[in-house]
Amino acid sequence: MSNLDNINPPTLHNEPGSLHPINQTKDYLLKLLSEMGFQKIHGPEIETEEFNFDMLNIKKSHPARQMHDTFYVEGKKNVLRTHTSPVQIRSMLNSKPPIAFTSAGKVYRKDDDATHLPMFHQVEGIYVDENVTFANLKDLIHQILNKLFGDDVEVRFRPSYFPFTEPSAEVDILAENGKWLEILGCGIVNPIVLDNCNIDSNRYSGLAFGLGVERIAMLKYGVNDIREFYKSNLDFLKQFK
């Protein structure tokens, strides 16, 4: 029969914490892109209209520039960046091709309803070199989506419109329920944008793409309601260990 001295006390369970699932997904995407050759770059969330819009060929008449879509700050002097693209503009101004950059972070849109949040996260990538083609872009997007969703994922490219890319595409994957699901936007960098960044568009061309981090996180974790990410509920957060 045992005596008290040789009874080991039960294991002490220390519950570990967790990184936020959006940051986990963002870091995962950044790492995936870094491993493909994209260099991580950073930029401010409060931007000038010049970097957030003008340099990206988003004209004054574009709906995105209206007060109902964009948060303006400090007497319309600046904006809360509406995408992570200005980070790439800032970096391109200080670099010479070939370049491959990726940036990630918070972005803001004046929106707040069941499926839209005033703040969300994007990850973007840009690659500029001689002879970069739409066929290259397709290859790269396939590489990314295969890493994210497996080699068997079915991918569809659709023409779309972004002022900073031409041609522009939206990319869908075939979901388990048989429906196409929009997953990212991409395109050939509009030569106007290259010229704005003092990159000779006759010699160089580029490709660019952007993903919504929340969208990827929702798909990968099976979260149906985007608002769950921002309730800070421990029952939610502790699931992502």
Place this chain on the structure above:
Amino acid sequence: MKISYQNLINHLLEKPTKELLSEKLFQLGHEHEIQGDIFDMEITPNRGDCLSLLGLTRDLNIFFGRLGNFDIYEESIDVLEIDFENHSIEDCPQISFLEIEIEEVKDTYNPYLENFFSSIGNKKTNLFTDISNFISYELGQPTHCFDRATIKEKLIFENKECNNSFKTLLGSEVYLKGRNCVFTSSGEIISLAGVMGGASTACSSKTKKVLVECAYFNPESIIGKSSKYNLISDAAHKFERGVDITSQERVLRRFIKVVQDHADIKSIKLRSFGSGDFNNTFIPIDSKKINKILGTNLEEREYLKYLDALGFQISNQIKVPAYRHDIKSNNDLAEEIARVIGYNNIKSSSINLKKIPYINEGKVSKLETLLIENGFSEVINFPFTSKKEKGSINIDNPLDSNRNNFRTSLKESLIENLLYNERRQKDSVKLFEISDIYTKDQEIKQQKKVGLIISGRLGNNYNDFSKKLDYKYLNKLLNKDLNEDIVEIIEIPRNILDTKKKDKIYYAEFYLDDIPKSFYPELDIQEKAINFVNYKPISEYPSCTRDFSFLIEDLDVVKKVIDMLEEASDEIIKNSFIFDYYKDDKTNIIKIGYRFIFQSDLKTLSDSDIKNIVNKILSPILKIDGVSIPGM
């Protein structure tokens, strides 16, 4: 934009099935949903030219041929004597007016017009307005009908500073402020140009004589007005995206034709204002460049054939049609070609970037590792607050007045997060947030801040259960009990918060840059592969806690009892742990306190639900000799 399948194929040479039509529309970049016979189109903002039957069939011409059978009135028309002045040609470089008078208004419409209302689900108002809506659907050019009798004085188009209320033809009243493009007559604003007409000059079912205005408004002059005044209109949607500057007279001639099908016309008069000049864009033919952009091997002949089918005129260069405002360069033409070939039919060509090493964000990752190992959960909060602090950045157009400043501290958000979790019966809360904070002195300053908040039990195990998270805990974690405080830790008094809980709250906030590099030298950054767990939705129902105190007299079964408790599984067991463990040396007995937390995803648990599950777990354990729960 809703468009009928039947209407589409009526204007196409070939008659594709709905499925094939849908496939080709997607290929061309025209996203849509199909409801019965209606295609609900989502046209990208650069393709205002496709916001009509004409526009879509022009794009579909390449696949199915288009008939172009929008009949127009081709006779010569008398010149309209109209007292009109355009005070802002820049905002409206082209405008035409049609005056048309009819004998009688018929009650019934021709099938094609009737069908426009029945199939798309549009509401009829009066003949002229109905025809105007139909023409906009067909040709993409909005027109506005004034009841001719209501305009007695000079008609003026102007971009003027407004401070007036304006009653729309739909009956709503808006207050016009700032500069707006308007039509005025007798000093009164009778139409908010490109958005909506006014009530005072609107047509009724009795109107027999109308003045139809058909214009090209500069999109930049119109944009934002519709949303500013909350006057959503098809016209504004189209003018904001740009209409065809060369089409106004042709559209009015189509208008006459449709009126002719519905009434006997007494008189028609037409007058256009504007130079009529339009400088088309020309792009040199350069198929090599197109292939270089796309990575294709297209022959020039084929490339030009595609452009021709899309309405481009080919001579020694490429003439872009007036309605394609979006085409300015070879990259734009490359997209045209890619759409026709199909993005999915362009072969991928491999690309390999130079590999670079992955660099982890040193300080952030080290701190994150430390906090996660110590049971902290990371939160992300929106940065908006009503609090204006020194250096706060003010938001000009906030979502509401409670969110009009950018936060300068993470404290307010983290306190809210703590209280939110306490309301959900969480008795041990450790949260942190790392975020860039923006403040303004002379210039905008960006700094990474870290905030941590703790309250409640030290932990859910028998060592920590009865201890509280306190100053000492946080000080040890962040300042390592050093004499010099690197991080300031404060207590947040409960009495200023909306809470009845008593546990003390401790909070620390610091700039990441203030932490010396040598602070966490022993920590290795965890390079953990991400685990995309299958998320389980959180129950909306309350949880119930049950504690059991076991007396174990047979020491040989201690491990077995603990294993049985820890292995107990049921979908309503949310959490369970040993909260007390005590060896009584005198009696040779071990006491174990064990807590179960139950919660259902489907309902609020009743006493009997809990009793059932407790019995299921406990009865095999209590059958073991030497194991008991006193009082049970």
